[in-house]
Amino acid sequence: MATETRTARGASVPGGSSFSLSDPTVRAVVYQILVVGAVVLVGWFLISNTLDNLARRSIATGYSFLEREAAFGIGEHLIDYSPKDTYGRAFLVGVLNTLKVSIIGIILATIIGTLVGVARLSSNWLIARLASAYVEIVRNIPPLLQLFFWYALVSDGLPPVRSALNPLPGVFLSQRGLIVPAPSADPVWKMMGIAALVAVVLTIAIRFWAKARQAKTGQIFPVGWTALGLILGLPLVAYIAGGAPVALDMPVLKGFNFAGGMVISPEFFAILTGLTVYTSAFIAEVVRSGIIAVNWGQTEAARALGLPSGPTLRLVILPQALRVIVPPLTSQYLNLTKNSSLALAIGYPDLVSIANTTLNQTGQAIEGVTMIMGTYLSISLSISLFMNWYNKRIALVER
Amino acid sequence: MKSGILAAAAAAVVVTAGAGAHAGLLDTVKSRGFVQCGVNAGLPGFGNPDSAGNWTGLDVDFCRAVAVAIFNDPTKIKFTPLSAQQRFPAIQSGEVDVLSRNTTVTLTRDTSVGLNFAPVTYYDGQGFMVNKKLGVKSAKELNGATVCVQSGTTTELNLADYFRSNNMEYKPVVIESEAEVNAAYFAGRCDVRTADVSDLAATRGSVASGAEDHVILPEVISKEPLAPAVRHGDDQWFDIVKWSINVTIQAEEFGITSKNVDEFVNSKNPDILRFLGTTPGMGKALGVDEKYAYNIIKKVGNYGEIFDRNVGPATPLKLERGLNALWTKGGLQYTAPFR
């Protein structure tokens, strides 16, 4: 690029006194035209090659395959799926599986990470050392290696399905995963879900109202307790109103596998454990630096003002710590979501694995890879948009 | 630092100069000095590096036959191990000249994937392998089983079709790498492993101890003719690959082996004289050396030798000829005449 400037500067434009390359604005325009031109040229080169290659090898293009019958089975699905369904639906199954493992992973990693981060600052020497060791070991070993290890541990270390461990009645642990009793299907569960949703909406409304009232009258409304009561209470009411069903779907060994109950497959367990453990080490560091960043004087000042320790933490320390924590935490959440693509290596049917099968079966590599990238980009963008919004909300308003 | 990297990059970029119909892959291969062959990264009996890094297997030997036809030297070849996912882009893009990687001939691969298939080198079919302890005698008893299958293969689709048509349920464990699928099966993650029967035999044969604990069920649920492939657009190259393979079949039919081929050079049979190039014409028509058939038999062997050496009863795979016997012996291996 440096050479380009020199030639651009050296070239004289005949008869243009107002148009001079030594003028920075003109140079900027020329520069940009050159750069954009180069990018367009390279892009055109690649695209024309691709089109030429596709045509020459008569490879099919377009997304019409999404409506064709997928004809392959998927081990785990949150929505109904059978090989009769379309590639489109198969992909949706994959996306949901990715979201499932990412969301659960994010929650668990945050909990474990926070605990470990706090433990590293503990005054208990043993606990602090143990937490440091955890962080330093986990952080410095490739996540894929950890994943393989967890998977091998489950599929090799546990007994075969016929001699499954049975630690609690109805709970079985074997190479086929963890099988636990699940509540039998009942309309009550749906009603409880709706009730919980209503409770959340109500809580948000009450919070707004309480804030407005506090601003006007100074009276404090116990939002926290009300919210807790609502979120636990409403579903409970729904449960009792629905006749409080207690029937459990107990797993039984039938033929090759357990039938009934809820299954946590070895693949899901391995990918979830791998992601959680790996990311929690990074979150621990984020939390630790967040806590260190808040000056001890802040606590003392809050105490001096007569704030009890609960509100001190909630109104003084946390808001400041969060400001430091949220941006790196966001990128850890994004990393976890992206790392969930490693599922491919151990056979958990996430979106990459399904898209990979699809592109193998249809031979449409470009469409397959585009779908993977597009989905991840939208997930990443939504997480970062949300976190940016949240970050802005809690950011320090500078004068 | 940059110049070193540039040199490295330049060395790694292989320009195969226009694989179009006019340029001719044969000339490119000749000037390059070796054949590029895509093989399985690790399927004992078909494509597998031994511990010294030498490639062995049925698919590998048919590639060697092509190299011998052109260079009279089975070492003038470069093997590229390919995963199921990579194999088609590799042959399409010219990264390899021949794809000899236990690939099933199908209509879509012949058309929309843009391949031309040489004669079938191994007639196979998909089967199931289970642990003897399960006591399963037929694939029809597999309702509810957990099945280990490799992704990106026709196997995955046949499996779904078979269970669907028999009204049975199954739980797939789909993993991309062959080694991982096998590891999962042997660890007990699945009840059943499904793949081409030859593949199952190879897998079973590779177990150090307890191979007899696993049985391959009698049902063969699909047709899997495995054949080497070249890409569309170069007929001469296609012909060379095709007839190099035919040589091995014809040789077995004539009873010519790598040991006794010299006795046949002055045979009384005009067919054999033409075949071995004592009477010239065939090699020239193909664009290779007149003695190419002689060289292939001498250096690689006939079909029976290749089969026995890699997958036959004396190998850990212990496969019978079955469908792969010559047509004269009740099998399907049959070649068009050399004239």
Next chain:
Amino acid sequence: MTDNVQHVGLPDERPPANTVGPIAWLRNNLFNSWYNAILTVLVLALLGSAIPPFLDWLLVKAHGFDSTSPACRQDTSGACWGFIGEKLRFILFGQFPWNEQWRPLATIAIFIALLLASCDRRFWKPWFGLVWAAGLVTVGCLMWGGVLGLTPVENTLWGGLPLTIILSVIGLAVAFPAAILLALGRRSNMPAVKVLCVTYIELIRGVPLISLLFMASVMLPLFLPNGVSIDKLLRAQIAFIMFAAAYMAEAIRGGLQAIPKGQYEAADGLGLSYWQKMIKIILPQALAIAIPPLVNTFISFFKDTSLVIIIGLYDLLGTAKAALSDPLWRGFYREAYLFIGVIYWIFCFSMSKYSQKLERDLNRSHRR
């Protein structure tokens, strides 16, 4: 000894026994409150139940590196290090021809020597770039062969630790200049350049590395003109370079943002051109600040090279997996993963310690 000096005054009292010594230490660090005491006891119990069996397996009941001993394979109560003994060279060097394996070994040694030397700030001089270049050329000759009487070795046979190091170091070296340009572009006043750089960086950072490797593995061949092909290793390397450039650009951008505005204004005031200003004033300072995050990027990059196993290359993790798929040695995954885990850990941990030390040093010099 003769000591004629008279001690004046009373000798110091010894501190009370409960504030010094091991007991006090225990008291202050492990049992300073009732819940800490409980936690300590719980943790000790946990460690007590976990560590002895692990040590048992690791050392006491373990079998040595002799791979021929049959007890090794049958007795699962102890580690079978015979597995590592048998597969050591395969795991470290992959399928590199057996008799030539001193070449990848020399490659590893050269890389480690270069990396160690690079840690010393006395070597942060332009001439050291030449040392690196010489090192890389030597490595190229060693690995490819074909010169000085070395047998040529196809890069499809490369594997193990050298491959891991080559992918990460070459990726870093090539991506570095690109990352500087991207970071400058992202902070540029020219809208078109800025938009392009931001789009590239965010696009790459928004997708998982696997999808880039897929792209390199199955799509790249379609992007190239008919008849041109790039081998698998270089394709993976390209994916890594694209990936590294985006992440390093963000690290460098952090450095650029940390430079006070006055520096820019002063350079402008001197009448320096944009490139003069950047090369002579801004970048030297920004890069120095960016080194710790760059080292961190390199660490994650080093770990990420293990993903090439998914597109069928045999890096350190790949060779370990391949060794495990040997039917004679199935089920020794604990030994294999522990072994390569330790190798990865040594590399990553020492680099992260170095980056922390560097960060402290830089902070100190900033504080003055």
